[in-house]
Amino acid sequence: MDVTSSSPAQNRSPTGPGSNPAPRLQEAGIDVTAYDPPALTPPIWGAIEERVLAVRGYDNRWELACALPQRCGQRLEAGESAEQVLAWLRHSAVSRLLQDRRSVRMAVIDSSLPLPLVERVATLQRRLGRWSPGRLRRAERDRALVQCCEDWAARLAGGTPPETLLHEPVQTQVRQLRNEQWGQRSWLSRLVGRCRQAVTWTLLSSGLVYALLWVRLALLQPRSHEGDLLDALDQVTRQIPVEQRAWPLVKRFSESENSSLLARSQLLAKAALTQGPSHPNWPQAREQLAALAEFLELLVEASRKPHLGYLYRDWPQQANLLPNVQVAVSYYRWQLVWLSTSLQLLQGESHRALEQSAPDRAADMAIAALRLARLAARQDNSPTLQELGEGAILQIVDQMGQLGESGQLPISVLDRLHDALAEPQPESTPVPVDVDQILSDQLDRCYSTGENGAITRPGLELLVAESYVAGGVSPVVQWMWWPWLAQYVAGGGNPFASQVQPLGPVIAPLMIRRQAARAELQQRVAAARRKAESSDDFADFDQYLADEVTALTDTDWSRLHYSPVIATLQSSAAVLREVIAPAIDTRRRRGAEGAVAVRLALARHRQRTGVFPESLSALVPVDLPELPRDPFDGQPLRARRQGDWLILYSVGENGSDETAGWTQSNPQRPVHPQDLKLGEVNTATDPVPLPGEPRPADQVPAPQAESPRP
Structure with missing residues (x-):
């Protein structure tokens, strides 16, 4: 005082x-x-x-x-x-x-x-x-x-x-x-004093540790309705190897028969976040939000692994993975849904991070999605995963191009995206098509039995349907099938399993027809594989597939409008596309990746100089080491101006340059012999201020009329 x-x-x-x-x-x-x-x-x-x-x-x-x-x-x-x-x-x-x-x-x-x-x-x-x-x-x-x-x-x-x-x-x-x-x-007195000091220090240390834990848990909770997903992450769990952390988390999202639980959880979390703690589902949404955030970090870590074995092959395929469904079928379908949902979550999180002015996180999510899609495309044990990965790559690289063209990414983030695109990727090996296995999944169901040795209902229906096509089956035999089938459907079971055994004369011609169909399909598949491996000219690709499908369906089976057989024919025709399509899709994916690299380089040039270049050659070597090559003819990627838009395109399967003439209805899937459009960039946007020359706030340029997209 x-x-x-x-x-x-x-x-x-x-x-x-x-x-x-x-x-x-x-x-x-x-x-x-x-x-x-x-x-x-x-x-x-x-x-x-x-x-x-x-x-x-x-x-x-x-x-x-x-x-x-x-x-x-x-x-x-x-x-x-x-x-x-x-x-x-x-x-x-x-x-x-x-x-x-x-x-x-x-x-x-x-x-x-x-x-x-x-x-x-x-x-x-x-x-x-x-x-x-x-x-x-x-x-x-x-x-x-x-x-x-x-x-x-x-x-x-x-x-x-x-x-x-x-x-x-x-x-x-x-x-x-x-x-x-x-x-x-x-x-x-000294002994008592020392004991008192030890007890005091112990209590103080324990209280400090619990206080820090409480503060940590409080900080991990969403602080606002627009709280970042990262606020719900547990920093300790990041130290656990991803292989040990992945299985419990994925199993948690797999305990429901609905494999889209991840997407539903995300919708629930977003709905609750709009109202905050007053929402009735706020505790559940907060828990789901934490799980989704951890799942996103898991996907980022998984994308850095050299393979997806621990996500697809190494986990035990037990019956409790998806109960009430057959293990083999459900596990295979769940793989596809899991990968598709994971890629959608990563892409959605990338957009959300860009809206919240977090370019680094937006780039992390996009790069993780690209790596996961590329890893899926290299799964040689699953052609369906390869197809899903190739399709996802096209979507993700286009999103990366949109991120670059948004003008919100600094040059360092643009370089990260470009480096991710340029990562060396081994070519995927086409999966050999097992024709016998494909046909057995459909046609051989008539010989499958249940737990008591009885013929299953789908097999019986298919066997009865095929009896109409077999020319050697007499009307008397056909008349004998329908009462048994009616009794089977009405009774919900199969009380006549013993009567099926004497039907050898009926089943024998069906087996002969299946063997002939397999032999014919094997010959066509071998011819298609030789065409895909020996020639780079895919000008008649669409017509070739159309002719093969017509040859397959132009048989006695085409007169039968019965769903199981029609499904069998569609599966057989899809075999040919599985043989030839990967070669086409791989080249289109290379062209799309090259076009996105050019789009990122254009955005980088605009960030660096404030304007777009006059030609693509101006990007080399500062913004791009070299121009990407057209995967169909090996020449530098082509570009053409159309109004305010710069069109990036490839010559396509026919190898002929028609100066980017494509249809408006489906520009990404051109009709032969038109070129393949790979991307477009609007060059009529306002110039970006150069470094050190910020634009005054009161000098906002007048809005310009945007040219229609070609």
Whole structure:
């Protein structure tokens, strides 16, 4: 408290000669007439009066309080100014002890101690009273201060300058005083003190750890309705290997028969976040949000692995993966749904991160989706995964091009996207088509049996349908089938399994027809494979497939409009596309990746210079090492302007440049012999300010009419 600014005694006490400077002190029994009033100024009397009256009734402090006027007078007589005396009253140990109303069992501190030493005593008093393992008790602290002041007074009387006493650091003096007082205790007191310190430190450490955990959990909760998914991540789980963390998480999303649980969870979380904690599904949505965030991080980590074996092959295919469904079929279908949903989540998170001005996270999600799609495209054990991966790559690279053209990505992020596109990728090996297995999945179902050895209902239906096509089956035999089938359908079971055994003459011609169909299909598949491997000219690709499908369906089977057989024919025709289509799709995917690399380079050039280049050759070598090659003829990728749009295209399967003439209905799937459009860039956008030349906020350019997309 600074008594120089305002004090009741200062306002009340007169300052003229012969007046009473402190009437309340006179009433308290302190003789103030022995001092010359001009010697002690009103601020000094006010400070003394405030401290003395505060300890009235405390015998152990009254003696020290009454001695304050005398000590102040001695300091004034020694040559100190009034300001120095007020500072002494503010910093002295006696004054502070009186103000704090603590028990004082210490001798009168020598008034001849200079002000720096008095301040040092106040500092020692504060340090000794702080909480610490070596904290002294109040009586020990007072004795330590008394001893220190007496030593200083004796040394000053012996001629030691005050600077020598002030040379030693305060912390060293405090440690010495504590050690001296601690050593004077009994061994039992020291033992109890150490035990108390150990218990105190243990409780404090435990409380600090729990407090940090609580703060950590509080910070992980969504702080707002638009909270980032990363706020719900558990940092500790990231240290667990992804192979050990993937299976429990995926199994959790696989316990439902509906494989789109991930998508439904995301919708639930978004719906709850729009209303916040007031939403009835807020706790469940917050849990789902945390799981989705962890799932996204899992996908990012999985994309850095060299293979997807631990996601598709290494996990046990147990019946509890998807209950109530056959394991082989459900596991295969679930792989496709899981990969498709994962890619959709990564792409959606990339868009959301870009909307929230997080370009680095948007790039991370897009790169992870691209890597996962590429890994799926290299799964040689599954042609369906290859097809899904190739199709996903086209969508993801187009999204990466849109991210670059948004103008929100800095050059460093654009370079990251370009490096991800340029990562070396081994070519996928086409999966050999097992014709026997494909046909057996459909036609041979008529020989499948249930648990009790009875023919299953789908097999019976297919067998009855094929009996109409077999020319050697008599009407009598056909008439015998329908009552059994009606009894089977009506009864919900198969009570005539034993009667099927004598039907060898009916089944034999069907088996012969299947063998002939397999032989014919094998020949066509072998011819299609030779065409795909030996020739780079795919000009007649569409017509070739059409002719093969017509040849397959232009049989006696085409007269039968029965769904199982029609499905069999469609599966057989799809075999040919599986043989030839990968070669076409791979080249189209290469062209799309090259076009996206050009689009990113154009965005980089625009970020760097503020405008689009006049030609693609201007991108080399600063923004692009070299122009990508057309995968169909090996020439640099072509571009043509159409209005405000720059069109990137490939010559396509026919190898002929028609200067980007394509149809508006389906530009990504051109009709022969037109070219294949790979991308378009709107070059009519406003120039980007160059680095160091920010555009003034009041100079917003007028909106320009956007040219229609070609």
